[in-house]
Amino acid sequence: MYAQMIKTAGTGVKSPEEMTEEERKFQARVDANEKIEPKDWMPDDYRATLIRQIGQHAHSEIVGQLPEGNWITRAPTLERKAILLAKVQDEAGHGLYLYCAAETLGVSRDELTEDLLSGKMKYSSIFNYPTLTWADIGAVGWLVDGAAIMNQVPLQRTSFGPYSRAMIRICKEESFHQRQGYDIMMKMARGTEAQKRMAQDAINRLWYPSLMMFGPSDKESVHSGQSMAWRIKINTNDELRQKFVDQTVPQAEYLGLTIPDENLKWNEERGHYDFSEPDWKEFFDVLKGNGPCNTDRLTARQEAWSDGKWVRDAMLAHARKKAAAKVAAE
Amino acid sequence: MKNEWPLWEVFIRGQHGMSHRHVGSLHAPDAEMAIKNARDVYTRRNEGVSIWVVEARHIAASSPSDKGPLYEPSESKVYRHPTFFDIPDEVGAM
Ligand SMILES: [Fe+2]
Ligand SMILES: [Fe+2]
Numbered sequence: 001m002y003a004q005m006i007k008t009a010g011t012g013v014k015s016p017e018e019m020t021e022e023e024r025k026f027q028a029r030v031d032a033n034e035k036i037e038p039k040d041w042m043p044d045d046y047r048a049t050l051i052r053q054i055g056q057h058a059h060s061e062i063v064g065q066l067p068e069g070n071w072i073t074r075a076p077t078l079e080r081k082a083i084l085l086a087k088v089q090d091e092a093g094h095g096l097y098l099y100c101a102a103e104t105l106g107v108s109r110d111e112l113t114e115d116l117l118s119g120k121m122k123y124s125s126i127f128n129y130p131t132l133t134w135a136d137i138g139a140v141g142w143l144v145d146g147a148a149i150m151n152q153v154p155l156q157r158t159s160f161g162p163y164s165r166a167m168i169r170i171c172k173e174e175s176f177h178q179r180q181g182y183d184i185m186m187k188m189a190r191g192t193e194a195q196k197r198m199a200q201d202a203i204n205r206l207w208y209p210s211l212m213m214f215g216p217s218d219k220e221s222v223h224s225g226q227s228m229a230w231r232i233k234i235n236t237n238d239e240l241r242q243k244f245v246d247q248t249v250p251q252a253e254y255l256g257l258t259i260p261d262e263n264l265k266w267n268e269e270r271g272h273y274d275f276s277e278p279d280w281k282e283f284f285d286v287l288k289g290n291g292p293c294n295t296d297r298l299t300a301r302q303e304a305w306s307d308g309k310w311v312r313d314a315m316l317a318h319a320r321k322k323a324a325a326k327v328a329a330e
Numbered sequence: 331m332k333n334e335w336p337l338w339e340v341f342i343r344g345q346h347g348m349s350h351r352h353v354g355s356l357h358a359p360d361a362e363m364a365i366k367n368a369r370d371v372y373t374r375r376n377e378g379v380s381i382w383v384v385e386a387r388h389i390a391a392s393s394p395s396d397k398g399p400l401y402e403p404s405e406s407k408v409y410r411h412p413t414f415f416d417i418p419d420e421v422g423a424m
Contacts (some may be wrong), residue, residue, distance in 0.1 A: 040394045072344045086374075093371050100355045103337070109357055165354075173375075310357075316333055319360035 002124045003053045004215040005287065007221035010045035021328030025171075030231050037106035037159035046230050051107050052121070052158055052230060054163055058098035059116045059123040063297050065091045067131040068140060076134060077130035083180050084137065090173050097169055101162035117302050123281060127302045129209050135188050135202035141181015143203070143210040143248065151175045151214070154234035163232070182251065190253040196256075203252065203261045208278040214241040216280055245273050338364040338388040340371075342378035350382050358383075 016024055023043055029036065036042055065088050072088065075081035099109055116119040125142055131137060149172045152174065156167045190197035214237045218224040226235035235243075245264075252259050286294070335357040343351035353372045358364035364383040372378070392400060409413050417424050 037394070039391065089370075089374065093374065096356060096371050097354055100337075103355075105372065108334060112334070169354075312335065313333055315359040316335060319363075322360065 003056045008227045009048040013225050013229045014221035036159050037091050039323045047105050054102040055112050058095045061095035063127045069136050070131050095169050097166040101166045104162045125208050125286045126213050128286050128293045130239035133198050135198040138181050138184030139206045146178040147210050147213045150240045158230040163267040211278045212283045222278050235294045245275050296301045335359050338383045339386050340368045343380040343384040
């Protein structure tokens with residue numbers, strides 16, 4: 001997902017007897033679907049895990065602008081360009097909502113940024129793949145934003161108030177993203193032979209990386225168990241992946257495109273599609289930094305940060321000077 | 331000196347004459363930039379007709395542990411709600 005492989009702090013779910021009085025009260029509030037607000041008491045592990053999760057989610061929104069930004073100047077029409085620009089601007093907004101939510105937990109924006117730039121914090125593996133053709137922009141909106149929606153919709157009900165409110169705002173904006181992507185795919189799929197080939201090629205390359213977004217199976221993970229008890233994770237990775245496949249297959253059929261999976265077929269008994277797992281070795285390799293674009297993405301962020309430093313500093317110096325002059329005049 | 335821009339809380343008045351409502355926060359060097367940034371971050375879809383920003387450090391907040399002493403007293407005062415009083419139907423709208 002946009003937050004993948006988040007290491008849940010602590011040792012797993014505690015029984016009520018193992019909990020302190022404060023922890024029991026906290027868990028009872030979570031169980032009663034109450035929202036936990038920044039100034040409320042919360043376990044240190046809950047706080048630490050949320051900083052990792054929301055931080056990584058925010059980084060993904062920010063880095064996720066890069067593969068799409070790559071096509072803004074080369075969009076096929078002025079209208080497509082304006083739409084893509086608006087979509088990418090939304091993603092910047094999503095990153096900002098989420099950074100603010102993380103900051104309510106006591107981490108600063110600069111710390112989060114520095115941890116991204118040093119590689120200490122990650123962003124979603126999906127953004128380490130390139131966008132080679134215009135059809136990729138369609139496939140990203142349709143598949144990548146589609147996968148993000150799968151995860152973000154349930155997170156609107158997460159226990160941490162600021163995270164939940166950020167998710168609600170984000171979900172309102174996401175459906176535009178997925179639809180504009182699918183709209184591009186429809187155009188390509190009904191276009192010339194060359195356009196159709198391009199659309200098929202995009203889905204061939206992006207299908208498995210999209211499935212990887214949900215992360216490896218975590219049915220057995222004690223960490224996920226704890227995150228679910230805290231309601232900062234709502235579904236297992238497999239549940240969300242299945243839901244995504246079930247929703248996407250008919251959409252691909254409508255386009256007349258083939259999902260690159262020979263094992264894909266409807267399973268009457270389960271009421272779901274059977275499908276092939278992505279190559280998890282590739283996934284871990286990408287996380288380690290060896291994906292096709294890891295270096296590009298991180299370099300772009302590092303340059304944006306260091307090249308922008310003089311602007312940030314100058315604006316702050318100007319603001320301080322103005323404030324001092326105002327005090328002197330009073 | 332740490333050169334992080336200060337944090338501002340953003341309040342927006344929606345289209346329909348409601349009060350300004352807290353929508354989130356952002357970083358900006360000063361109030362003028364905070365309003366400009368708030369326009370881009372929080373009103374991309376016509377969400378508002380007016381923006382207030384206030385530096386987060388200027389906001390005083392009640393503490394969660396005061397919840398009891400602050401709000402419990404009003405729980406017992408049910409007569410503050412109109413439904414407490416039974417007015418006969420014959421009286422007409424009231
Ligand atoms: Fe987003
Ligand atoms: Fe999106």
